[in-house]
Amino acid sequence: MDEKIALLLEELTRALGDLEKTGIRAEFEKLIAFRVPPDVAKESILRKFGGKRKTLKVKDLSANIKNFELTGRILDLGEKPIRQQAGTQEKPSRLYTGVLADETGSVLFSSWRELPGSIGDVINIKNAYVRIWQNRIRLSIGEQSPVSKILDSSLPPMSELSASQKKKLTDIGTADFSVDTVACVLQLSYREVLTKGHQSRVISGVFADETGRLPFTAWIELVGIDIGSIIRIEGAQVRMFRGMPSVSILSGTKISSVGSEEAGKLAFTFESAAKDPVPIKIEEINSRDSVFDVSVAGNLVSIRPGSGIISRCPECSRVIQKGNCRVHGKVEGIWDMRIKAVLDDGTGSVSVMFPRELAEIIYGKTLEEAEQLMFSDVSKDAVYEDLRRFLTGRYLAVRGNSSRSEFGISFVAENAWVPEEDLAVRVVDLLRRLGQDEEDGQDKNSQVSGGGIELA
Numbered sequence: 001m002d003e004k005i006a007l008l009l010e011e012l013t014r015a016l017g018d019l020e021k022t023g024i025r026a027e028f029e030k031l032i033a034f035r036v037p038p039d040v041a042k043e044s045i046l047r048k049f050g051g052k053r054k055t056l057k058v059k060d061l062s063a064n065i066k067n068f069e070l071t072g073r074i075l076d077l078g079e080k081p082i083r084q085q086a087g088t089q090e091k092p093s094r095l096y097t098g099v100l101a102d103e104t105g106s107v108l109f110s111s112w113r114e115l116p117g118s119i120g121d122v123i124n125i126k127n128a129y130v131r132i133w134q135n136r137i138r139l140s141i142g143e144q145s146p147v148s149k150i151l152d153s154s155l156p157p158m159s160e161l162s163a164s165q166k167k168k169l170t171d172i173g174t175a176d177f178s179v180d181t182v183a184c185v186l187q188l189s190y191r192e193v194l195t196k197g198h199q200s201r202v203i204s205g206v207f208a209d210e211t212g213r214l215p216f217t218a219w220i221e222l223v224g225i226d227i228g229s230i231i232r233i234e235g236a237q238v239r240m241f242r243g244m245p246s247v248s249i250l251s252g253t254k255i256s257s258v259g260s261e262e263a264g265k266l267a268f269t270f271e272s273a274a275k276d277p278v279p280i281k282i283e284e285i286n287s288r289d290s291v292f293d294v295s296v297a298g299n300l301v302s303i304r305p306g307s308g309i310i311s312r313c314p315e316c317s318r319v320i321q322k323g324n325c326r327v328h329g330k331v332e333g334i335w336d337m338r339i340k341a342v343l344d345d346g347t348g349s350v351s352v353m354f355p356r357e358l359a360e361i362i363y364g365k366t367l368e369e370a371e372q373l374m375f376s377d378v379s380k381d382a383v384y385e386d387l388r389r390f391l392t393g394r395y396l397a398v399r400g401n402s403s404r405s406e407f408g409i410s411f412v413a414e415n416a417w418v419p420e421e422d423l424a425v426r427v428v429d430l431l432r433r434l435g436q437d438e439e440d441g442q443d444k445n446s447q448v449s450g451g452g453i454e455l456a
């Protein structure tokens with residue numbers, strides 16, 4: 001382990017320079033102390049402190065990144081005066097906003113500097129950063145971000161870039177300004193919300209194609225569209241919801257049904273898209289900013305501190321310490337149980353959060369039973385220790401959503417089960433290695449069939 005950390009520190013030094021002087025080493029060690037897996041810690045540090053020569057495309061933009069270089073064509077540009085507050089130091093009084101595009105996508109931007117170009121021009125921005133504004137990713141050009149106009153560029157022309165981009169669901173990122181896609185409706189529900197003083201009906205649901213799934217919200221009526229419909233969506237916007245992209249259908253978005261002839265040529269049908277996701281490699285989860293509704297399977301290699309019984313504020317559900325909520329002060333806490341565990345499948349590891357319903361199932365004890373254990377034991381950590389003993393090393397499949405934050409990737413489980421099929425395969429494999437498969441291989445094979453046991 002220490003050898004691995006030394007290796008990672010070497011890699012970080014190569015990428016970022018002197019780690020001691022910049023405090024990066026201390027930051028890395030803090031993550032390790034919080035039991036963030038070393039690889040994840042390295043990635044997180046790299047993202048946070050970045051290399052000086054980091055050049056990104058629009059599709060690479062996500063929350064919490066800064067100090068990068070990007071080249072794009074200005075698709076739209078406007079300016080607005082910003083009122084200066086009396087008594088403060090002189091601040092830039094104009095904000096320039098618009099849309100910037102490259103061949104991978106288009107993104108909203110805002111700039112505190114007057115840009116050296118106008119609509120149609122290509123600009124290069126150094127030391128840019130990303131801000132989240134109204135749940136959308138915004139490329140930010142600050143006073144310390146040099147911007148230059150590029151005369152000769154290989155970027156596609158205006159006409160090509162300004163059409164919204166046709167994308168598969170897996171390629172839609174939180175930075176996307178406007179996208180076109182063809183997908184089928186997997187889930188659909190209606191709710192009433194109060195916006196600007198009047199009730200309006202919002203439709204939310206899930207889209208799917210052959211590459212994956214994404215949540216969506218429609219602020220307009222979807223006439224004639226239901227679960228199972230295959231539709232073309234043009235000019236949809238992308239919002240960020242719980243760290244992942246969500247397709248937003250607004251009044252400017254065009255929705256049309258895909259005819260049966262055209263639907264027959266697609267790489268998916270409603271039936272294929274509606275199938276439960278098959279487990280993918282954790283390596284793939286770690287290489288992406290977020291994945292909506294996927295499953296992974298692996299061994300629980302460690303149970304992280306903070307797992308077990310926790311107390312929540314009855315007002316805001318925040319985890320409270322010694323009966324004190326950060327926001328509501330002294331409160332009567334409500335007991336809850338959760339498990340945070342590191343799942344490893346050999347290609348990588350990911351931190352998985354199991355909420356109470358799943359924690360009770362994989363632990364095999366209800367919250368009430370765990371409370372009894374907590375009150376009957378002198379050790380404050382009785383439940384945590386019991387969880388560690390019971391769960392460490394177990395093989396488990398989980399289904400849920402993964403998203404990246406500054407602490408790396410986290411996966412929130414919505415379902416968990418023991419993949420019996422995998423277990424049988426592994427038993428057969430083990431027996432083969434022990435040279436015992438010849439006499440009872442037949443029997444073992446017959447046990448391989450059948451799906452996993454659904455636990456929830």
Ligand SMILES: [Zn+2]
Nearest residue numbers: 313316325328
């Ligand atoms: Zn509270």
